[in-house]
Amino acid sequence: MSGAVIENLSTRKLCFMLASLLAAAIVFFLVGGLISPEPSSSMSFLMTKCEDRALKNDWLYLRPKMNCKPLHFETYVPQPGGNLRDVVFVAQMPHVRGGITLEYSPWFQFLLGLLDIDIEYDPDRHLAENALLQLEVRLGYRTHDDPPTTWHELISTTVTRRLDCSIAEDKKEPNAAYNCSVMDLFELGSNAYPFYLINIRLPVNEEQCMKDPSGPNCAIGRLKDLSIIEIHQNGGFTKIWLAMKTLLTPFVLAATIWYWSRIRQLTRQPYLLEKAIFALGVSLASLDFPLEWLSLWFRLPFMLLVCDLRQGLFYAMLFSFWLIFTGEHLIEDSSRNSLIAYWRHLAFVVVASLCLLVYDMCERGIQLSNPFYSIWSTSVGTNLAYAIIYVASLCALLYFVFLVYKVGRVWSTIKRKRAAALQMNRNRRLKFEMIIYRFKFLMALTVVCAGFTIASYIMKQYGESQMHSDEFMESPLVNSTSAFFTGTFGLWNIYVILLLAMYAPSHKQYAGAVRVDDDDDDLGEPTATEQSVLATFVKPAVD
Amino acid sequence: MCFRPFTTGVINLPTSRAPPGGCVDGTARRAAEIYRQKGRPGVCRPFPPVGRAEFDHSGAFAIRRADNAVCPPSYDRLSCPDRSVGVRPNLLAMLRLVLLAVLLLLCVQCRAISWLAIGMSGAHIDHRRPLQTCQSLSGLTKRQVRFCRRNIEHMDSVVYGAVTAYQECQHQFQKRRWNCTMIDPVSIFGDVVLKEGTREAAFVHAISSAGVAHRVTRDCSRGLLDKCGCDQSMVNRNPGNGFRWSGCSDNVHYGTAFSRTFVDANERGKMQSHERMLMNLHNNRAGLQVLEKHIRTECKCHGLSGSCELKTCWRSMPSFREVGAIIKDKFDGATEVKLVKDSAEQRARMVRVNPHFKRHTHTDLVYLVESPDYCVADPSRGVLGTSGRTCNETSQGIDGCELLCCHRGYITKTQETNDMCNCKFHYCCRVDCEPCVKRVDIHICR
Numbered sequence: 001m002s003g004a005v006i007e008n009l010s011t012r013k014l015c016f017m018l019a020s021l022l023a024a025a026i027v028f029f030l031v032g033g034l035i036s037p038e039p040s041s042s043m044s045f046l047m048t049k050c051e052d053r054a055l056k057n058d059w060l061y062l063r064p065k066m067n068c069k070p071l072h073f074e075t076y077v078p079q080p081g082g083n084l085r086d087v088v089f090v091a092q093m094p095h096v097r098g099g100i101t102l103e104y105s106p107w108f109q110f111l112l113g114l115l116d117i118d119i120e121y122d123p124d125r126h127l128a129e130n131a132l133l134q135l136e137v138r139l140g141y142r143t144h145d146d147p148p149t150t151w152h153e154l155i156s157t158t159v160t161r162r163l164d165c166s167i168a169e170d171k172k173e174p175n176a177a178y179n180c181s182v183m184d185l186f187e188l189g190s191n192a193y194p195f196y197l198i199n200i201r202l203p204v205n206e207e208q209c210m211k212d213p214s215g216p217n218c219a220i221g222r223l224k225d226l227s228i229i230e231i232h233q234n235g236g237f238t239k240i241w242l243a244m245k246t247l248l249t250p251f252v253l254a255a256t257i258w259y260w261s262r263i264r265q266l267t268r269q270p271y272l273l274e275k276a277i278f279a280l281g282v283s284l285a286s287l288d289f290p291l292e293w294l295s296l297w298f299r300l301p302f303m304l305l306v307c308d309l310r311q312g313l314f315y316a317m318l319f320s321f322w323l324i325f326t327g328e329h330l331i332e333d334s335s336r337n338s339l340i341a342y343w344r345h346l347a348f349v350v351v352a353s354l355c356l357l358v359y360d361m362c363e364r365g366i367q368l369s370n371p372f373y374s375i376w377s378t379s380v381g382t383n384l385a386y387a388i389i390y391v392a393s394l395c396a397l398l399y400f401v402f403l404v405y406k407v408g409r410v411w412s413t414i415k416r417k418r419a420a421a422l423q424m425n426r427n428r429r430l431k432f433e434m435i436i437y438r439f440k441f442l443m444a445l446t447v448v449c450a451g452f453t454i455a456s457y458i459m460k461q462y463g464e465s466q467m468h469s470d471e472f473m474e475s476p477l478v479n480s481t482s483a484f485f486t487g488t489f490g491l492w493n494i495y496v497i498l499l500l501a502m503y504a505p506s507h508k509q510y511a512g513a514v515r516v517d518d519d520d521d522d523l524g525e526p527t528a529t530e531q532s533v534l535a536t537f538v539k540p541a542v543d
Numbered sequence: 544m545c546f547r548p549f550t551t552g553v554i555n556l557p558t559s560r561a562p563p564g565g566c567v568d569g570t571a572r573r574a575a576e577i578y579r580q581k582g583r584p585g586v587c588r589p590f591p592p593v594g595r596a597e598f599d600h601s602g603a604f605a606i607r608r609a610d611n612a613v614c615p616p617s618y619d620r621l622s623c624p625d626r627s628v629g630v631r632p633n634l635l636a637m638l639r640l641v642l643l644a645v646l647l648l649l650c651v652q653c654r655a656i657s658w659l660a661i662g663m664s665g666a667h668i669d670h671r672r673p674l675q676t677c678q679s680l681s682g683l684t685k686r687q688v689r690f691c692r693r694n695i696e697h698m699d700s701v702v703y704g705a706v707t708a709y710q711e712c713q714h715q716f717q718k719r720r721w722n723c724t725m726i727d728p729v730s731i732f733g734d735v736v737l738k739e740g741t742r743e744a745a746f747v748h749a750i751s752s753a754g755v756a757h758r759v760t761r762d763c764s765r766g767l768l769d770k771c772g773c774d775q776s777m778v779n780r781n782p783g784n785g786f787r788w789s790g791c792s793d794n795v796h797y798g799t800a801f802s803r804t805f806v807d808a809n810e811r812g813k814m815q816s817h818e819r820m821l822m823n824l825h826n827n828r829a830g831l832q833v834l835e836k837h838i839r840t841e842c843k844c845h846g847l848s849g850s851c852e853l854k855t856c857w858r859s860m861p862s863f864r865e866v867g868a869i870i871k872d873k874f875d876g877a878t879e880v881k882l883v884k885d886s887a888e889q890r891a892r893m894v895r896v897n898p899h900f901k902r903h904t905h906t907d908l909v910y911l912v913e914s915p916d917y918c919v920a921d922p923s924r925g926v927l928g929t930s931g932r933t934c935n936e937t938s939q940g941i942d943g944c945e946l947l948c949c950h951r952g953y954i955t956k957t958q959e960t961n962d963m964c965n966c967k968f969h970y971c972c973r974v975d976c977e978p979c980v981k982r983v984d985i986h987i988c989r
Contacts, residue, residue, distance in 0.1 A: 102773075229843075
């Protein structure tokens with residue numbers, strides 16, 4: 001790849017372009033910080049315990065008028081013949097607030113339910129380590145057209161979860177609360193209904209418990225309360241996010257098409273690096289494409305999965321591109337310009353992506369048919385999930401180590417060659433400087449973007465903890481999380497657009513049909529046309 | 544005008560004559576005995592033991608006795624004789640109103656935390672008749688009645704919050720000389736808590752404000768209260784749109800704001816000394832601060848493939864047992880303060896008496912006078928003394944017989960009790976036991 005736009009661009013133009021893109025990036029940050037609300041929010045529901053001995057399959061609900069007899073476990077007097085299955089845990093989502101019945105909207109994109117369990121210490125009621133909790137769950141929904149007491153079943157299933165509770169030895173006294181970690185309950189990939197209702201029963205098979213005291217619901221201690229924590233994407237954030245995507249898509253598409261047409265105008269076959277940049281453009285275009293609009297009108301539970309897939313594809317492409325780019329600039333390496341030459345390096349990316357794909361398919365894929373499914377609920381699934389995640393993390397780690405090593409090698413090569421280049425004639429030196437410049441530019445750009453992404457990731461974590469500190473409103477980072485989201489999203493869009501624009505073959509050169517082969521170990525003589533252009537430009541631009 | 548419970552009366556230990564069931568401990572029994580001596584109705588007026596008070600399905604508050612018999616609400620309606628006027632429905636409404644206002648004014652002036660009595664009154668909260676209901680609740684000031692009328696649907700939570708707070712007080716102090724015993728159901732505590740600015744008063748204020756906030760927050764998150772706010776404040780105009788745009792925050796701030804308004808309304812504008820008012824307001828706030836400060840933040844990562852790219856956090860309240868324990872710690876480390884008039888600011892400030900100690904913060908309890916040792920009964924102040932309390936022979940701490948009995952010595956009795964042995968619990972809600980006889984030595988302070 002030679003004669004890219006970047007080499008033929010005057011410093012003034014380049015500076016102007018970078019400045020305007022920087023301004024665009026700042027706008028992205030500001031949009032997130034000033035207009036958008038937090039990306040997601042939660043609401044917790046302490047489940048109401050109802051007595052229901054009839055065991056009819058009627059829905060129990062709290063509003064408009066509670067149709068059950070509530071119990072209070074802390075005071076519940078044990079009655080002969082009672083069974084926990086007689087108790088129904090009810091949560092009706094969302095709450096009524098300020099006298100107004102809140103509603104979920106398709107803008108919320110997804111709905112995540114977590115289960116928080118409240119167990120009290122009781123010397124008479126044993127809570128086993130990793131005890132199995134079995135829940136008979138029914139998730140119902142209601143639309144605007146339904147009368148207020150009519151509920152339709154979305155899913156009814158029995159799920160098991162593993163309890164993870166602990167209590168300090170010195171705190172073991174009656175009524176002391178165990179510290180239990182929160183469990184995943186369900187995940188809805190789209191939010192098509194305004195109201196939901198959850199009824200949970202905990203069935204106990206006493207005969208089974210006699211045989212196997214560690215069976216489901218046999219050793220769960222003194223259960224006091226169940227609560228559900230619901231998490232959804234904020235409607236405001238979805239609006240901003242979709243607007244951004246809709247706005248960016250034409251730009252990215254135009255840049256990609258323009259880039260490809262430039263490549264097509266070349267008389268030679270496109271190089272691997274050019275193909276890689278094009279692929280990156282395509283993956284970004286697919287990531288940006290505002291498919292989510294559809295979810296506002298249709299019920300598309302697979303949206304969450306599609307979103308993951310698109311994001312994964314983009315990351316995989318980006319990581320591969322970095323590898324190829326450094327590889328192509330490793331001037332001493334002779335085996336390049338074909339994907340096969342990189343199979344060992346790309347294997348890290350491919351394996352890591354495949355692992356995450358498998359995990360996503362196992363978790364969010366199966367959740368399409370059963371929102372209450374969780375790979376983490378069984379020990380086999382947990383082990384599998386851990387194995388997948390460990391392999392993926394290992395691959396990612398190895399990838400980065402390898403990338404750093406390669407970049408280091410390129411630097412050392414550049415240093416060595418540059419010393420040698422001093423003795424070269426002017427043309428050869430210019431040619432050589434050109435490659436270095438190209439490399440350095442991308443390197444700088446990548447470091448800036450990656451640095452910002454990492455910084456924003458850290459700030460996001462910091463912002464979260466800030467947001468929930470006591471001085472709620474005094475935190476300067478109140479809406480920062482969204483700012484970092486929109487900011488980094490905009491940044492990577494700019495990154496790719498800049499790549500597409502800057503590393504496209506320059507029209508000042510393509511017509512000449514001069515093929516300067518980078519593969520050549522001793523650099524070929526640049527042609528007269530190129531030389532004249534470079535002569536004006538390389539000097540101010542390089543170092 | 545105000546009811547002063549114990550002006551006379553010799554206290555003897557009526558273990559043999561104690562009414563069955565019901566009574567919580569020796570001190571409660573003695574309190575009951577005092578009533579008997581004074582010829583008051585409703586002999587045993589026990590506070591329900593921990594974990595026995597409950598709402599029934601209609602939302603009414605009932606007290607379950609230890610023998611599981613539910614005491615009827617009237618059982619609890621042992622209020623100031625003067626004030627019983629306020630609950631009799633056949634009187635003229637106007638007359639009643641005027642009378643009540645006068646009585647309230649006169650009655651509250653000697654009671655600091657009089658509203659806590661609403662937890663004991665067993666009153667049924669009738670949501671359709673806020674005026675009558677709120678006026679019939681014992682111990683509310685005029686402001687609180689107004690607040691009650693406007694927030695009638697929250698009053699169940701307030702009642703239950705008061706009960707929880709009181710139960711927690713008893714739990715935390717069960718091993719102390721002062722063990723949070725109810726002296727009488729109208730004013731609940733004696734003058735040592737109500738009139739004197741002692742540590743115990745500080746604790747009671749803090750735990751009660753925290754109790755109400757805790758309960759309101761829980762009921763908000765249960766979905767039982769429709770008026771809970773979406774915002775950090777109690778005033779939010781349109782939660783529907785706000786929710787669609789940016790979600791709804793948790794209810795803790797609502798709960799504490801509600802509790803503060805209600806509890807502080809008890810302090811303002813009534814005839815108590817300025818320093819006492821400042822102390823009470825501070826301690827009310829300290830209880831709420833403890834609650835807010837110990838809220839845990841829990842987070843869930845749900846980004847790409849469950850990564851922490853996207854993380855949502857929520858706040859979960861500590862259990863009330865935890866809150867009680869923390870406030871108890873604050874009780875032990877409470878600061879004695881005095882009022883200093885700042886001539887420049889025209890406002891009185893609370894300053895610690897001993898400058899060598901650390902300055903108190905918003906979460907620390909403050910008190911004005913040293914507490915008595917609670918060893919000897921002093922009925923005029925509502926001190927029951929420790930005579931007749933059971934103590935722990937092996938303990939070296941304050942619950943040990945030596946300290947609890949104030950070095951007066953103790954009697955050891957062997958008691959045979961019918962007990963349940965080899966209990967097996969079947970989930971949920973059934974226990975199978977074998978009856979057996981247990982022999983236990985109990986030690987009683989002289």
